[in-house]
Structure formats: C-alpha cells, structure tokens
Amino acid sequence: MYGSRTGPRAGTAAATGAVLLLAGCSASDGPSDGGGKGAPATVGQRPKGDAPYWVNPDGNAARQVAAYVQDGEKANAELIRRIAEQPVGEWVGPDDPQAAAEGFTEAAEQAGRDALLVLYNIPHRDCGQFSKGGAADGDAYRTWVDGVARGIGDRRATVVLEPDALLHLVDGCTPQELHEERYDLLKGAVERLKQQPGTTVYMDAGNAGWQSPDALFEPLRRAGIAAADGFAVNVSNFQTTGASKDFGKRLSAKVGGKPFVVDTSRNGNGPYTGGDPGESWCNPPGRALGESPTTDTGDELVDAYLWVKRPGESDGDCKGGPKAGDWWPEYALGLARATR
16 A cells, blocks of 8 residues: 555565575675676675675566666666666565575675565555465464574574554554454564574564654554564655654654664655655656665664665556566666666
C-alpha cells in the first residue's frame, strides 16, 4: 500500500546467491567496463569507509549496463551505472532462505564488505496489494527466519526487517485477529537474528508521509525494538532525506534513543504530488535517485543512508510498469536522468 516492497522475483534469490561466488567477486574499489550482452557488468566495491556494504556484480542494473555496452548504447550504460555501482538491498525470497543468505553473505565477506539483506515474508504480507504473499503461517515463518539466520552464520550482515509489517497493524489493514501473532513473529525474528554475532537488525517503521511517531512507538515496543539495533524509515518511499530524518528523530526519542537508517534510493526529488494520491507510491514519474549509500551521515542518530528498495525494479503493474519486483529499464533510466 505504501510502496511495493518486492525485491528479486520469487525463487531467484537462492539461485542468485549460490552463483555469486562463482562470479569472481572482486574486492577492488573501482569500476570497469561490462562484458557481453546480458552478462554481469564488472562493477567494483565502493570505498569501505564511505559504504561498507557489498555491491552485487550480478544485479539487474549490472546486467543492464552490460547489455547497453554490448549494444553500443554508451550514454544509457553510463546512466544505469549510477545504480549498478551502488550497494542495494538483497531481498531474501521464500525459497531456500539459508542458501540465499549464505550466498549473499559469503560473497560479501570475500569482497571485504557487509551484506545488506531485506526480510519480507511475514504471513498475510501487503494486505492483498501488488506484493501480497508471505509465509503460509507463523510456524512456517519462524522456520524461514531460522534458515536466514543459519545462512548468515557468523558473517557480517545488516538486516532490514519486514517492511510494512508494523504499519499494517496500525492502519487496520491487517485483520485484528492476526495482530498478536504478528507482534510475536516480529519480536521472535529480532531475537533469532540477534543470536548471530555479526548481524545488525533494523525494524521497518514507515515514512514521514504516513502517520506521526505517536502512532508507532508503542507498536515498535511490542514488536521488540528494544532488542533490535534500531529502525528503518522511508523504505521503498520517496520522502526527502530531511523529512525522513526529522520523522526518525522524533520517533527515536520515543523508543529510547534508538538510531535509524534512511532509504534514499529514490527520494532525490521528494514525493510525487500529481495524479491520484492513493497511488503516489506506485511507480511515480519524475522521481530521482537520492543520496548514495553511506554510513558517513554526519548525524549520530542516523546510522546510514541505504538503498533498500532496488532502483529500477517496479512497484507493481501500475503506470505501465511490469509486476512488482521486475526490472524496468525505462524507469531506471528516468531515475538516473533526473538525479542532480
């Protein structure tokens, strides 16, 4: 409802993670040209002091760069390279979560970086919208989270936990009879993930365009924020970084001073104000890439700017887009062109 949260298409995450180590992930800090059409473009890692997160050399954007290079479309290749060279969230799918988490974290470790993972499989996910789905029931979800944790092992990973799961409890989208279980599942997920020595967990906490922090701090407490490292704001949304920081700081003051991260993947031009307000979150035109991922935010409460939503992947089949999570090169080009 507030922005499609779907990452890689269902069933692809485990396979992608498994082949990453075979791709010869480089720990170098510089980019180089792409290979053949459809093959991964060789992209280097960002300077570790700026962005300690791993850049996936086999991501959709990297493959698009390679395709444009092969076709001689140099200008388009350079535009998409603005996305391909940045670390983005790896959304762990429902199939074989242990293999997916293991593949991503091992590849990141070999490159001397931390993995950035997004867990999005809560039962009754997205209230029947474009990204509906999730685990079949509570037990299935607990098993899935355990698989993710075992896949991470003792490697370093930053996890953004269940975008929208908390918000839909507050706005009434999730039926009342499911509330207690969801609180229990979120709290249990935080506790299980924090058993891994190198794992940092941020709980999703909405965006500045939704509701005030007063509506969220008590649900965050019930969902286990005390055991988490902090919370995430603006995931898959378009609120400005300034507005997001203000929102996050007011919420932080109500949950014991917890730090937070901001999704800046598509907020360069702020939120969309034209057309139907109810669809302002779904593939809005004229948006731009925001601040590059970094842990150097200059603010002690803001742990990082992250690209949690993967720029160029559709929010859903609205405004001419493909289904949620599919790569949409035209939209990706639009984001890059509009970026200041």
